[in-house]
Amino acid sequence: MNTTAPLPPFLATQKLTKQFDDAKAVDEVSLSIQRGEIFALLGSSGCGKSTLLRMLAGFESPTSGRIILDGQDVSGRPPYERPVNMMFQSYALFPHLNVWDNVAFGLRREGLAKSDIQARVSEMLQLVQLHDFAKRKPHQLSGGQQQRVALARSLAKRPQLLLLDEPLGALDKKLREQTQFELVNIIESVGVTCVMVTHDQEEAMSMADRIAVMSKGQVLQVGTPQEIYEFPNCRFVADFIGNVNLFEGVLCEDEVDHCAIDSPLGRLEVGHGVTGTLNMPVALAVRPEKMRVSKVRPDVSHNLMQGVVQEIAYLGAHNNYIIKAANGQLVKAMQANTSRHNDTPITWDDEVYFWWYDDAGVVLRS
């Protein structure tokens, strides 16, 4: 009998809590992060993600709970005693030091030999392709260059854990896309475990291996980007990530492989079973790209409804429709423009049919 036990997580928080006066910024968060993965904490401001990050760095001490890094409890250690380094949102480059000295700063605190420091700094600057700028001061660099220095500085000590605080927040949109990939490449080539904090879903979805969606100090769901998007576990997560249509109703049939919901818009058929009791209130989440629209009545037997087109946005690659359903609910639909000619174009105030296939939705109980 040879079962490989699951690897213990490289970084684990155990019921980590931070209480400020009357509010719990972080509420009993337990996470398991694997070695080498890029893990994102995603949520809007005030959800506790930044506080959690600061606890990992050592700038806040937990009210209760523990942080275990590579088998060691680091919960009580001050930041200068942890094998953790952080890249700050504002970069926090020391303005009175040049690029070289900024990167060397952490190494000098360790008391390494001069030649070792020289080699390591050089290596780091090569990694971020800023070797020629070594003598410059931070104010002489562009935003993107400053970020690379900050990254080099945070990697110089070969930390066991790298923390990123809103890494793309300070960059303008164009730079963001390019930097996303660069960052991930560098981090993966170094192989360091990374926890990043962001409020931008795109950032999280494109950069992270796994995401934890947070709200009000709690983690609502942890999963890969695909899991979070296609299988949200609650209304909040479904609504937070991308766009979604939520159809409220009551569970009226529940079998192993299918179920149905009684809703103001009619009976909704779902292609999977749920664990629940009949007559419990649920919502069906259907993403706009899975919502079909047509002026012509399609040949489907269920989940078919009619409505009036309220808004259209032609966005080149796809169209966004907002359709007013029979009960007044506004339904979002998105269709890709696969052909350059449209035989039956849809326009405002058209009466249309909208439907979805029974495996396109997810039933949410909370």
Next chain:
Amino acid sequence: MSARTSPIFGKLWMLLVYVFLYLPLVFMVVFSFNSTKQDARFTGFSLRWYEALLRDSKLVDGFLLSVKVALTTGVLSAVLGTLAAFVLVRYTHFRGRALFSGMATAPLVMPEVIVGLSLLLLMVGAQTWLGWPQRGMMTIVMGHTLLGMAYAMVVVQSRLQEMDRTLEDAAMDLGARPYQVFFLVTLPNIAPAILAAFLLSFTLSFDDVVIAEFLSGPGVNTLPQVVFGYARRGINPTVYAAATLLIAALTVVVVAYSVAIARQSRRRERETYSPK
């Protein structure tokens, strides 16, 4: 905006105020070169008062003492003021914080007579009980430092508050212990403020007469004390000569400092990255 309030009126008012401010200074400079003791008519150009100045040992001794006192005060005030500013800005909760804050800023507004008197009583008490200190340069420095520290604290505090806190976090994150953070990151960033605090305390100490009068001992006289003594006995153009020299020295220092600052900020502006 300026079209509505008469620009002429504004400029005129400002000019008059500047004239008012500089009248005594200009007067002294001009009449320090006067050939007679007259202070209403310029009778002729002469350097006699400057010669008299150099021969006046009281003034020269007073000047040297004032420099020594002011330098010591400047350094002490800068150090203590920086510490006090650091305490007030970084430590938001500790017992007796309000009291600390009050004590540190009160000397700024208190009439000097009260500060001088109370310190004198302290010195006398200490002398009776501990046999020390003798009233003299030390006691003057202590009095001046109390005032200087208050001003220094205000100057440094403002800069400390402006400073980016995350720099200190970053330093700690990279392995620097708190005292290292202070010396390697905080201090370089507030250095200009500390310099300004030093200069301010120096000037205050150099210029003070009230506290010095209360706290000095026999035979120990700072420059302002000497001048004060002369002043009560009548006009003495030697004092004008001294004033002119001081004004000249001060102007040189201030102008040099301002030019250096301006040049540095212009250089910084040129160097700062701007997208092409």
Next chain:
Amino acid sequence: MPGRRFVISLPYLWLTLFFALPFLILFYISFVDIGEDLAPFKPLWDAQGVLHLKYENYWSIFKSPGGGVLFDTLYVEAYGRSIAYAFVTAFLCLLIGYPFAYFLARSPERYRPALLLLVMLPFWTSFLLRIYAWKGLLSDFGIINQTMMALGLIDEPIYMLYTDISMLVGMTYVYLPFMVLPLYANLVKLDVRLLEAAYDLGASPLRAFWLVTVPLSRRGIAAGCVLVFVPAVGEFVIPSLLGGPENIMIGRVVWDEMFSSNNWPRATALAVIMIAVIVLPLALFSKLAPSTQDSVRP
């Protein structure tokens, strides 16, 4: 953090030693009796440990011991005069300084640092020397009188020195920067768009000034007035150099009691009362200016 305690205690200790302690001593001595022989005062407790509080020290300030009307002492006179001078000085500084600060704040940005520097420069040159200069300027045959007579404005020299005139000129001169700077700091942050909004709504420049600018600069005015009034009450040098025997201020009186009459208890009692006189405006000020930001309530 362990070092924290050390960092706090060092300046705290200094302040306690050199600020709090002296004040306590001051307060203590104001209640003792004059000493005999060479000692300037007797201890508060006698040999048996009985407390002797000499309230007379305070009382004699308000009423002459030999009989007379209450408040009719030269001490009360000196207090009253000091407060009056300080008040008038603050008023004059405001009158001259407010427009100056206003125009300075409105001047083109590139000139402002230089203009500010020009205001500060006299402030850094010895204030004693500048007062000394006024002695020469204001004397009966000094340059101001001579010029006015030469221009035919007056026939005889105006007797300015050692009068209220020279006092107020000197005080206003010295304290002007203390009024200008906080006013400037306040006015320069004033949002011009608020005034534009006022004009847009039909206010004339003068009304806009009264209804918008002045109320918003309230804090600056309060700060300037306090920074002038409080130290001015205890002003010592200016009355000594520019004032006559009728212009004696309380600072001088304290000095005389201390060093001429050697009456330490009374000198300290006078000082304590001076502190009380000052604390009132300071307390008022801190009520008026609790924070650095004006909050707008919906």
